Amino acid sequence: MALQDSLADTQMKFMNLVHRSIRTISFGRVGNTLGSMPVVELHAVGRKSGKARTTMLTTPLQENGSYVIVASKGGDDRDPEWYLNIVANPDVSLVIGDGTRVDVTARTATADEKAEMWPKIVDAYKGYAGYAQKTDRDIPVVICEPRTP
Numbered sequence: 001m002a003l004q005d006s007l008a009d010t011q012m013k014f015m016n017l018v019h020r021s022i023r024t025i026s027f028g029r030v031g032n033t034l035g036s037m038p039v040v041e042l043h044a045v046g047r048k049s050g051k052a053r054t055t056m057l058t059t060p061l062q063e064n065g066s067y068v069i070v071a072s073k074g075g076d077d078r079d080p081e082w083y084l085n086i087v088a089n090p091d092v093s094l095v096i097g098d099g100t101r102v103d104v105t106a107r108t109a110t111a112d113e114k115a116e117m118w119p120k121i122v123d124a125y126k127g128y129a130g131y132a133q134k135t136d137r138d139i140p141v142v143i144c145e146p147r148t149p
Contacts, residue, residue, distance in 0.1 A: 037058040040058075045085065047085045065146045067104065067143075069142045070140075075131035077135050091104075108141070108143075
């Protein structure tokens, strides 16, 4: 199982690198959406390394300057590394479609918040429902709220 996990992680990192590269090469003209969902570039600090980490993620919901991100990892039984990083260091930045960098504080939605948002999240991307069925893990929903100076 460790080899399978390692291969899955390598595949996700490679897809992330390709997505970021396409977005960079196209000067942001390609790769700002995935289906109907906007893409954000998450900038966080690694919980073990202390190094800057960047991950391309989709945001199925955006309201009042906040962005919602789903830590699904495609239905894997493990939380994504980026999620573990933001739990340890919740002050992160998002780069949104037009290149604007937004400083946010990330937090895991409460059970009540998640229950209210989940139907809207699945409406934005039906695959999230399949991911939830694929794993016994409670898939975290992350709310990224703007930091006030």
